[in-house]
Amino acid sequence: MDIQDIKNRFGIIGNSPLLNRAIDIARQVAPTDISVLIQGESGSGKEVFSHIIHQLSTRKHGPFIAVNCGAIPEGTIDSELFGHEKGSFTGAHEARKGYFEVVDGGTIFLDEVGEMPLNTQARLLRILESGEYIRVGSSKVQKTNVRVVAATNVDVYNAVQKGKFREDLYYRLNTVPLRIPSLRERKEDVFLLFRKFIVDFADKYRTPGVQLTPEAQELLADFSWPGNIRQLKNVAEQIAILEKERTIDATILRRYIPSEWSKSSLPVFVKDQSKEDFSERDILYKVLFDMKKDMVDLKKLVVELIQNGVTPSSFDENSQYINQLYNEVNPVTTQLYPREEIGVTPTIIHHPSANTPSSSSNYVTLDTQDAEEVEESLSLVDKESDLIKKALKKHKGKRKAAAQELGISERTLYRKIKDLNLE
Numbered sequence: 539m540d541i542q543d544i545k546n547r548f549g550i551i552g553n554s555p556l557l558n559r560a561i562d563i564a565r566q567v568a569p570t571d572i573s574v575l576i577q578g579e580s581g582s583g584k585e586v587f588s589h590i591i592h593q594l595s596t597r598k599h600g601p602f603i604a605v606n607c608g609a610i611p612e613g614t615i616d617s618e619l620f621g622h623e624k625g626s627f628t629g630a631h632e633a634r635k636g637y638f639e640v641v642d643g644g645t646i647f648l649d650e651v652g653e654m655p656l657n658t659q660a661r662l663l664r665i666l667e668s669g670e671y672i673r674v675g676s677s678k679v680q681k682t683n684v685r686v687v688a689a690t691n692v693d694v695y696n697a698v699q700k701g702k703f704r705e706d707l708y709y710r711l712n713t714v715p716l717r718i719p720s721l722r723e724r725k726e727d728v729f730l731l732f733r734k735f736i737v738d739f740a741d742k743y744r745t746p747g748v749q750l751t752p753e754a755q756e757l758l759a760d761f762s763w764p765g766n767i768r769q770l771k772n773v774a775e776q777i778a779i780l781e782k783e784r785t786i787d788a789t790i791l792r793r794y795i796p797s798e799w800s801k802s803s804l805p806v807f808v809k810d811q812s813k814e815d816f817s818e819r820d821i822l823y824k825v826l827f828d829m830k831k832d833m834v835d836l837k838k839l840v841v842e843l844i845q846n847g848v849t850p851s852s853f854d855e856n857s858q859y860i861n862q863l864y865n866e867v868n869p870v871t872t873q874l875y876p877r878e879e880i881g882v883t884p885t886i887i888h889h890p891s892a893n894t895p896s897s898s899s900n901y902v903t904l905d906t907q908d909a910e911e912v913e914e915s916l917s918l919v920d921k922e923s924d925l926i927k928k929a930l931k932k933h934k935g936k937r938k939a940a941a942q943e944l945g946i947s948e949r950t951l952y953r954k955i956k957d958l959n960l961e
């Protein structure tokens with residue numbers, strides 16, 4: 539069966555390379571008995587892949603059960619999956635078969651497997667390795683032949699590192715990883731899916747179809763869709779039911795897309811007034827990282843200049859900036875430009891004979907590798923007071939201008955000056 543046939547058969551819409559690749563992997567792994575771990579964001583369409591794998595396998599005439607591990611309480615999940623004996627816990631009036639027993643010869647789809655409790659994980663691992671399990675309250679080892687397809691929308695590897703998911707189970711399940719792309723990664727499919735949903739819902743609710751203007755189509759493709767296909771489907775459903783206009787332009791569409799997200803596909807930093815310090819900190823961090831990048835670039839430039847034998851005297855007399863930089867990397871003249879003036883501390887590898895500026899070939903060498911690794915103090919307090927001092931100096935003590943340059947309110951600047959004892 540080729541990829542298009544699979545799409546037709548399972549109602550999968552889309553043509554992006556990542557989607558096609560996922561279908562191709564599912565198709566290839568299906569006839570083997572290997573466990574598959576389907577990973578993908580919430581709403582990205584993981585479930586249908588478990589059906590593809592089962593239906594294209596030799597077990598297709600056997601049973602298929604989907605179990606949402608995240609929805610079963612920790613106290614009953616072992617009994618649900620592996621069964622229990624009569625009287626094994628309060629309320630166990632009858633013995634009961636577990637899903638692994640019922641599905642013998644078929645496929646079990648363990649959705650949200652990342653939520654599975656650790657002791658259940660141990661039981662699952664045993665089944666995967668030997669087909670053996672024990673009902674809750676029993677001591678009799680039983681055997682079953684079940685193919686496991688699991689899915690998760692959380693980063694299970696991360697859970698492994700936090701000790702919440704067994705590493706051995708992770709590798710056992712993840713023999714063939716199957717990653718379902720998010721909608722953001724398949725922008726070309728967004729409109730196709732939307733059109734399909736609109737047609738379906740118009741049919742279901744007996745409403746007329748709608749058209750999208752090119753701008754609206756663009757907005758649809760650019761939106762980040764954190765809830766993926768499920769969210770897109772909801773938007774289509776709302777429009778099919780509620781919208782009076784038959785031609786949807788971007789303005790109309792925006793009403794159906796959460797406003798804080800509709801402007802760009804990037805996550806938006808929403809400023810929370812109660813957390814003013816946090817956002818300022820973010821701004822400071824950004825400033826610092828930008829500065830650090832500039833510094834690294836500048837250092838590289840200086841190294842190049844020095845390696846090419848350029849000396850201060852050969853610089854343009856007016857090029858004070860280059861002079862400053864030169865002095866910065868040349869320890870001999872550093873005292874002419876106290877550090878605070880320049881504001882940065884480069885890594886300087888002192889060359890033994892680097893004491894005379896005239897011996898141009900023996901100038902300090904600055905290892906760019908090291909230069910990039912220089913870690914200035916990243917203490918926010920240090921940096922904050924540093925930046926504030928500099929801004930005040932630059933604006934000759936005018937707090938209003940300094941605050942503006944720092945991107946904080948004057949009131950905040952006053953407070954910080956006080957807090958940091960900068961008066």
Ligand SMILES: Nc1ncnc2c1ncn2[C@@H]1O[C@H](COP(=O)(O)OP(=O)(O)OP(=O)(O)O)[C@@H](O)[C@H]1O
Nearest residue numbers: 549550551579580581582583584585586691767768
């Ligand atoms: N390629 C597709 N074409 C059409 N509809 C799809 C496609 N993929 C998924 N859907 C639909 O999108 C919705 C979400 O899919 P699904 O429930 O499989 O997501 P999921 O990845 O399992 O999400 P979660 O992790 O939240 O369980 C379903 O209604 C499904 O029918």
Ligand SMILES: [Mg+2]
Nearest residue numbers: 581584585649
């Ligand atoms: Mg699901």
